[in-house]
Amino acid sequence: MPASVPEKPSLEGLEEKWSARWRRDGTFVFDRSKARADVYSIDTPPPTVSGELHIGHCCSYTHTDITARYWRMRGKEVFYPMGWDDNSLNVVRRVSVNYGVTCDPHLPFDAGLEPPGPNTKQKVPVSRPNFVALCEQLTTELEQKYFDLWTTMGLSVDWDQTYTTIGGRAQRVSQHAFLRLLDRGIAYTQDAPTVWDVEYKTAVAQAELEDRELDGAYHRVAFTGAAGDDLLIDTTRPELIPACVALVAHPGDARYKSRFGETVTTPLFRASVPLRAHPLADPEKGTGLVMVCTFGDMTDVTWWRELDLPVRSVMAPDGRLLPVTWGAPGWESADAGAAQAAYDEVAGKHVKQAQKRMVELLRESGDLRGDPKPIRHPVKFWENGTRPLEIITNRQWFIRNGGRDDDLREAMLRYGKELRWHPDFMRVRYENWVNGLTGDWNISRQLPFGVPIPLWYPVDENGEVDWDSPIRPEPEALPVDPSTHVPPGYTADQRDRPGGFVGDPNVMDTWATSSLSPQIVGGWVDDPELFEKVFPYDLRPQAHEIIRTWLFYTVLRSHFEFESLPWSDAAISGFVYDPDRKKISKSAGNAPENPTNLLAEYGADAVRYWAAGGRPGQDTALDRNQFKIGRRLAIKILNASRFALQFGEPPEDAVPAAPLDLALLAALRTTVAEATAAFDDYDYTKALERIEPFFWSFCDDYVELVKQRAYSGDASALATLRTTLSTILRLFAPFLPYCTEEVWSWWQDGSVHRAPWPSRDELAAGGDGDADETLAAVAWALGELRRAKTEAKRSMKTPVVRAVVRETAERIAAIRSAESDLREAGVVGELTYEESPDPSVTAELEPA
């Protein structure tokens, strides 16, 4: 036995030992001298660095790592970076708490800033560049934690290739790309109705909306027709009656057909609004008559646009009702005094209070008919927000996305078809999304933190800002922060002055930067040579819930810049659910299921084994049983390898020759072929499902059958054991990197993870056919002998005095070819055969 084979192999300590060695040896460092055709590149998702990584992360990142390791062994130079997403609200909160600061873009940069630290009662406002610097500082600290976990998990990431989403490089790429789109008119600014979060006081994009069920009520309210009659509507938003600009009914609705075009008067405010027809009005709902406000929901926006209605806005950015002067232009009323008196009751109030007061007023005036009917209905929220969204009108930046452009939409759908999805059905989600786009992508956010829109605007002598003539930064100045940097041709004291300039106050949607992840990590702006080696990428692994954001936007940006897909394949992971069938979330951070505990208890190979059971797109159960099985498998590999290696080197000229050995290699060839095909189809789970049974059958049947020959130094047996072991280790290496590397080191040079993936060709010694009957037939006969012993409750080494094998002629021939192996393994004395269509074995055991 090689001296390096331990007496008692163990999994303990393998993670530390080998992850350190891989790092030291640069085993996974990307070699950029390789040609593009020899590169396999991955657009790794950057986990957000604000919280804890949970077992779900471990699962999906393992999937990617298994894939990366496979392609590396296939001879590809794998570009496998890691990112940190620090451009998020979660990070803002954490930075704020950790350093005791808030971000105030109006402040100048302070080079000597000393943040007060945690537990500060009064948070200190700091400039945006200072805040970003603190963010990078925190990220650096948290990165270590993430790095440790990923390293223990055995991710074969090249740690020289990392990126963040708020750091200097990301900002430079993000601003550079924005300016390019601005040049081409693909990015544009517009004053328009915007989905608005009143808590954060920022616009948000369609892709970041979600519905939440909320309590509400239908209020039946009377409007007054031209003839002084009642026109009843149902509304859940009575506080928006002052913002009402029309009533709408379905064009075919007999109740209102004759009255389209009529002027109607609103209750309390006595404003004149038209009664109009539009097919989106549903005759089945309420009274069939709807109040159109600017703006209560997205349908209002549609009606407002398509019916060419005026704007009468009452919503302030903070969710309170704006002050309004009734009787002024745009606020005409038949009784301005009464209107003002009513409105003053609600002005300045938050939506909820305003609604309450408005209902009281309507009740007093007699315009509310009956009691409000409570309902539960879906309401739109920003996914990061806690209060319902409003729609207000203001200036925003947009990027075209196909929502208002059929050609672009078609192009985006074509990319969806071209992309190889794993699993394929995830394509449907993408198509649903693209087909459902209702407008362009609003990329501007009115948040203090983020990548700034890199523009300034001139201010004329009257103090008016010319929003349509943005001042651009010099390309080499990027990244810039217009809140502290001064535009070309101006001086700092001209900021916010007549004749001077203003900085664009907005930052970009975080997706506007992360959608450039291939460009950021690949060196699009600052390392074109690298970019040429990795783009378009081979793989985008990601979660299904961000198909509409990250995936879609990345395809969009790639289309604009390169007119190509950013990657050929997308692997969409499912989520992990706990034993109660609930989705594992971050809050489970300290649960027993946290990754650190599980890794300590079962080892990385075991956790990876469990993860490997989750196919792309399929949800995975957190099942400790699978960890246990994975651990046993890893231990078994150590022990089986020890066995196979204990006989020393086979002779130089040894080749597999014995029928049983050839049969084993034939079965192995089949296994290799099937596993390879599965891997090529991104079905690592299926690959494992082929490899694992082969390995167990190798241990339980072949090894038992070959033992005697192995102990006596039979060259064919020894050669077969070594060849098979080498192959098995390489097949398992992507899944179980630690135990396979450990065994590899006992008898091979270099890393198993840089060894070539097994092929049929290298197993061609003694034939190149597929699995034949020999192994199965002999294993069956051995099993029958074992059964006889088990049923007699005797030990497996109990001698069989006489055995009769009844089988078909063909199978008897197969068994005979390995008869001596069978006799040794079964401890059989006299062995005879009978042809029979009804297979059986009779065994006469030595008396106890």
Place this chain on the structure above:
RNA sequence: GGGCCGUUAGCUCAGUUGGUUAGAGCGCUUGCAUGACGCGCAAGAGGCCGGGGGUUCGAAUCCCUCACGGCCCACCA
């Protein structure tokens, strides 16, 4: 409201283009100290393949329908 995925032994999952008595591992039961492994080895029990229709000589596999679980999308007054 539209769409997608799933429903196979107690548990976690396989079941290729429909083909003889439906598979694996774990768990369970019963045994076994055999010179790699007792974190081992051997054997055994255990399924009307979610329900109901249909196509077929034959269906877990194809079609229809329903139920349940989960997810995505939606203009939700």
